[in-house]
Amino acid sequence: MEQKSRPAISASPGSATVDLSVEIAGLVLRNPVMTASGTFASGREFAGFVDLSRLGALVTKGVSSDPWSGNESPRIAETSSGMLNSIGLQNPGVEAFCERDLAWLAGQDVPVVVNVSGHTVADYAAVVERLERERGVAAYEVNISCPNLDAGGMAFGTACAPAAEVTRAVRAVTKRPVIVKLSPNVTDIAEIARAVEAAGADAVSLINTLLGMAIDARTRRPKLARTVGGLSGPAIKPVALRMVWQVAGAVSIPVIGCGGIMTGEDAVEFLLAGASAVQVGTANFVDPGATVHVIDGIVEYCRISGISSARELIGALDT
Numbered sequence: 001m002e003q004k005s006r007p008a009i010s011a012s013p014g015s016a017t018v019d020l021s022v023e024i025a026g027l028v029l030r031n032p033v034m035t036a037s038g039t040f041a042s043g044r045e046f047a048g049f050v051d052l053s054r055l056g057a058l059v060t061k062g063v064s065s066d067p068w069s070g071n072e073s074p075r076i077a078e079t080s081s082g083m084l085n086s087i088g089l090q091n092p093g094v095e096a097f098c099e100r101d102l103a104w105l106a107g108q109d110v111p112v113v114v115n116v117s118g119h120t121v122a123d124y125a126a127v128v129e130r131l132e133r134e135r136g137v138a139a140y141e142v143n144i145s146c147p148n149l150d151a152g153g154m155a156f157g158t159a160c161a162p163a164a165e166v167t168r169a170v171r172a173v174t175k176r177p178v179i180v181k182l183s184p185n186v187t188d189i190a191e192i193a194r195a196v197e198a199a200g201a202d203a204v205s206l207i208n209t210l211l212g213m214a215i216d217a218r219t220r221r222p223k224l225a226r227t228v229g230g231l232s233g234p235a236i237k238p239v240a241l242r243m244v245w246q247v248a249g250a251v252s253i254p255v256i257g258c259g260g261i262m263t264g265e266d267a268v269e270f271l272l273a274g275a276s277a278v279q280v281g282t283a284n285f286v287d288p289g290a291t292v293h294v295i296d297g298i299v300e301y302c303r304i305s306g307i308s309s310a311r312e313l314i315g316a317l318d319t
């Protein structure tokens with residue numbers, strides 16, 4: 001990876017303004033901080049805590065063609081430095097999403113990225129085709145961690161061919177930017193990233209949750225009704241950073257980093273590893289204002305470091 005000189009950290013913060021804007025697939029974001037899908041509800045629920053117009057972008061909960069009821073409870077378990085969830089992509093379906101959520105979001109001063117779920121390739125394309133009729137969609141984020149029902153339930157994102165197939169199907173029905181969200185539950189995430197880039201993705205985001213499990217020793221039962229779930233939060237940050245760094249070195253399209261970001265400094269680490277933007281997920285459950293605190297933390301880091309543009313940080317890891 002290209003090496004750039006590391007800024008010296010000065011003792012006292014400067015007062016110069018910092019340009020936080022970044023560009024992802026032709027979209028200029030006012031800052032690199034986005035919400036992570038599924039952790040910010042439809043946005044409306046957080047509007048009392050966060051000035052949505054301060055966000056770089058808002059990523060919605062996963063939307064499927066028909067309503068999905070999700071998995072049985074318990075479907076959340078706290079872990080050391082993180083949480084497990086097996087929500088099961090519960091959502092009201094694309095029609096209800098357009099009426100209830102998108103109509104409201106379109107009136108907010110924030111780019112809206114719609115996260116798309118599907119059990120078949122045709123499902124993904126159908127959701128995007130429906131959303132093409134709506135204004136107020138800045139980009140799509142295609143979640144390829146969904147189980148592929150045409151292939152025995154294995155997630156689309158765990159092999160290059162199905163990951164590329166979903167990407168091509170979505171690419172064929174939209175000119176809006178397509179971000180493909182990668183699963184970390186693979187041996188070589190860089191090869192999946194290259195496959196979706198070749199299939200037409202404009203950007204990739206990573207990581208989704210890592211498969212995990214929690215057991216209650218007293219009851220001798222799994223803590224989740226589904227036994228296994230997705231691990232998120234600070235526990236996964238080192239894995240996410242490693243994967244972002246690997247993928248940024250493997251593709252030419254922008255990378256959006258996600259996994260355990262709690263502070264501005266966490267976000268800066270992802271930018272240094274090669275991410276052009278970041279997403280904040282589990283932190284929203286701890287502090288509903290986490291996204292804004294992360295933005296303020298990036299500004300503080302830049303001021304202390306004498307950096308005038310957050311773009312200077314992207315890929316500036318000194319190895």
Ligand SMILES: Cc1cc2nc3c(=O)[nH]c(=O)nc-3n(C[C@H](O)[C@H](O)[C@H](O)COP(=O)(O)O)c2cc1C
Nearest residue numbers: 036037038062085143207208232233259260281282
């Ligand atoms: C409760 C919950 C629901 C989630 N729902 C989705 C989803 O609908 N689509 C998706 O692509 N990722 C979903 N994710 C994954 C997050 O967007 C994110 O990739 C992951 O949690 C890692 O980031 P974090 O450690 O900051 O939470 C969900 C995560 C959690 C904790």
